[in-house]
Each structure stands twice: as C-alpha cells, then as structure tokens.
Amino acid sequence: MSELDPQEIRGDFPILERNINGKPLAFLDNAATSQKPKQVLEAIQDFYFRHNSNVLRSDNTLSFEASELYFSSRRKIASFIGAKEEEVVFTKGATDSLNALAVTLAGRYAKKGGRLITSILEHHSNLLPWRTMAKKNGGEIVVVRADRTWRIDIEKLEEELERGSELVTITHVSNVLGTINDVKEIARRAHKHGALVVLDSAQGVPHMPVDVGDMDVDFLAFSGHKMLGPTGIGVLFAKEKLLSSMEPWQMGGGMVKSVEPEGELLEDLPYRFEAGTPHVAGVVGLGAAVDYLKRLGMDSVRRHETDLVRHAFDVLHDDDIEIYGPREPDDVCGIVSFNVKGVHPHDVSSFLDQDGVMIRAGYHCAQPLVNSLGASAVARASFYVYNTPEEIDRLAASAGKAKGILS
C-alpha cells in the first residue's frame, strides 16, 4: 500500500469532480500536464486579489509584498531540487529553459568540430533546439541509442565521450516509456571526460525526489505545469560557477544595475537572466505547488505512482494489448505506453474519452523514439498523485471494449 490517500487528495482538485460524457473524469494524461489543487489556485488568486505589483522595482508596500512572495517562492523551489537560490532562473517552462541554454551555449559547444551528445529517448524540446543550433554553428549532434531496458546505453555514451564532446544533453525520464536514466552515472562519466551535463527533468522533478547536487548535473530544466503548478512558468537550474560565466539570452529591464553610454553593469545572479517583468503569479503558484508536493513527500509520490504502474501492468495483461518498455514497475516513472492490436491509438484515445478516461495518443513529441519502437504512434496513460487503481481498471475495461468494437 502506498502512503498517499488519493481519495483525500482528490478533494483538493475541483476539476476531478467533473463528469465527462456522463462518466466521472479519469485524468490519465499527466505527462502532458497535471491538474491544479485549490491550494495553488488560491495562492494565485490571493496574489492578484491582495498583493499584485511589479517586483524589485518600486518603493511601495505592494511591491515589497509581491517581491517577498517572489523571493520566498524561489527559496522553496530551489530547496525542492537541492539548489541555491542564485542557481534558479525562472523561464516559461522546460522548453524555454532548453532553448535558452542551446542559444547561449551553442557558440562554444556546437561550433565546427564540436560534438553534442544526446539520446534517442529525447522529447523534441531537448533535440530540436540543439540540432538547430548545431546546424547554424557547424557542430555535430550525436544520438546515443537506448539499451535493452530502454535507458540510455551508458557504454555507447562512453564510446562517444571518448571520441570527444564537451556537452551531454539528455532526458531524466522518457516521456513515452517512463524509463529513468542513470543520471548520476552518466554525469560521472561525462565529467570524467570533461563534458558538461544538461538534464531535461520535465518528467523527473514532478514525480520523484530530485537533488541536483547528488546527481551532479550542471544544468536542469523543468516545467511548473506538470507538477501541479500553473502553465507558463518553469525553471532553469545552472551551477553557480557556470551561470556566472554565461551571457544573458535576453536583455531588458530588471536585469541591469546600471546602463552607461559605453555599456551596462549586469544584475546579480539569477536576476540578470530574468529580463522584463517576471511571471510573478506563476512563480507564486509554483511555490504553492512545491509546498503541496513537499507535504505529500516525493518518496511517497514516487511509491504511489509505482503502485499505479504495477496495477496497470496487472490489468492490461490482455494478449491484444502491447505494452512498450520495461515491465518492471520500479523501472518506470508513472507512464505506460501501449497499443491495442488492430485499433489505431488515436481511436483508442478517442474511444476512452467517450468513457471519461483521458489519455494521449501520437508521437508524444518524441518521434525518433516512437519510430524506434516500430510503431507509427502509441497510446499513453500517465499517472499522478490523485489517480486511483479504479481509474486504471476503467482504462483497461474501455480499451477492451474499443478492441471489440473497432478492430
């Protein structure tokens, strides 16, 4: 038994009271985005109702209050991933974080002769920014394959590191298969060869305890909306010594101490990377989401999702259902991708929707990986803190019905 009580948790999520097509909503599309608890929505509302002002600019009470909320949220979020406040830069989301990094680092790491190492498991947002920058700067992208457990093949990675590379950019958790890379070992090997490590943790931070110091990654990106927070807010973590040597990717207000005719003096970390009025309400909402997850405990979140994956493997045992990736629940992080034989995954998804069960079908923004599974598309169920085994039973029943009617 997991320690989380999803029934109690569900009480915090007004949207889960909805009926869809006359059936209770079973939201199993959490890898796309999560739902938001009242605590997060109330924090955002309270900010706008009572404290809204610009931050770090004006000498007035509201601005002090808004700035304090902004600071305290950053402290919470930094502590949540084991980082220092100075190392946490707010962005629009993981995609924005990775693009900012690619633009900023490409001149050095993706220039002619430069080799960026990535993997087949990547979401497009950790492939396309780098590939585009490599093309522009004359560098090369090396895609390391997965091993038999659908994790990055570390021996292949080592071979590529030996051929020379200064930057490895990889995903923490596959957004299609849920497999969890051995980031600590990857970072150790990369550092041994003098390469930096960028980690796309969009599917990691929301679902398990993450400590940037323990993993020893140099950069890490994640989104607020996949971890109970609002859309439009995310984080780029960078080790302080790296961040302090980086050029801001955007210029504007709030990121300079002074502007003289001959140049400008940049603000301290991390503010020099946050040009313009920040998404204060988003930061406050993400801070509230972090409070909520910390109260549940990330170990408990991880155990709960592992139990749900185990249950999914148990009930999706039909010969007509093909599950992709490993079948050991401990090796999977809250995601089960599958196909129903003879039924297109888009039809599975639409059919389930009629039964109130929300999943996603398609490439999941990871076309190279899905193609390497030998599929043109897959159906994906993904779980979070409020999901129950009963919802997965409904998924299995509806998938069985889809098979009967559509194949």
Place this chain on the structure above:
Amino acid sequence: MSSGGLYRDKVLEHCREPKNYGVIEGADAISKGENKSCGDEVTIYLKVSGDRLTAVQFTSRSCAICRASASMLTELAKGKKVSEAEALDRTDVLNLFGGTIDPVRESCALLPLGAFKSALSELVKHHM
C-alpha cells in the same frame, strides 16, 4: 455502444464495412494522402465519364475516423458532376460526423478530402 458520440453507429458501420473500398483498375486519377504525424494513409481513385464521376473508390491504412470519412466521402461524391465535387469542402466532411470531430481528430477526418481534391485537380488537368 450508443448511437451518439464520435463512434456513432453510422461511423462504425462505415469503418467495419466501408463503401467503395478497393483499387479502380485504369482509374482516370489517383491521389494518395498521408498524415505523417500518425501514419495514416489513404488513396483515392476516380473514374470519369463526360463531366460526371462514375466511380470514386479508396484504399486506406488508417484509423477508424479516416476510414469512415473516406467511405462517407466517396458515397457523397460518386455520381456528382466534377464541378459539384470540386465544391465539396471541410464543412461537408465534418457534417458527415454530425459535429463530433474535435480539433485533434480533424486531421484524421479531413485526410481523404485532401486526397480527393488532389485527385480532382489531376483529373481536370489531364482529362477535361
């Protein structure tokens, strides 16, 4: 299954026993449509006599919605004058589903129409 919703009885019937399914040997125009984002493929075959479509057929490797759409579209187009067929548009196709197609599935439902339109263009260019 209820008679409402996306997989209403009419759609399932067209999916299970599609009308006008199969290659037309010696077709006057052929066009293949592909949806790269999901792997759906549909090919439309046209036969014309004078200014009238005497046969409109299709083959597909696709989801149920695309297949049903092709089946219903070929039914709708068969026997029409070419000029009438050219006037068929996305609204006509979406109406065949009774307004149940959500934006994500529109590309499935509209793939046959795209192939049909290309085949018509080919027909007009080479045979009319």
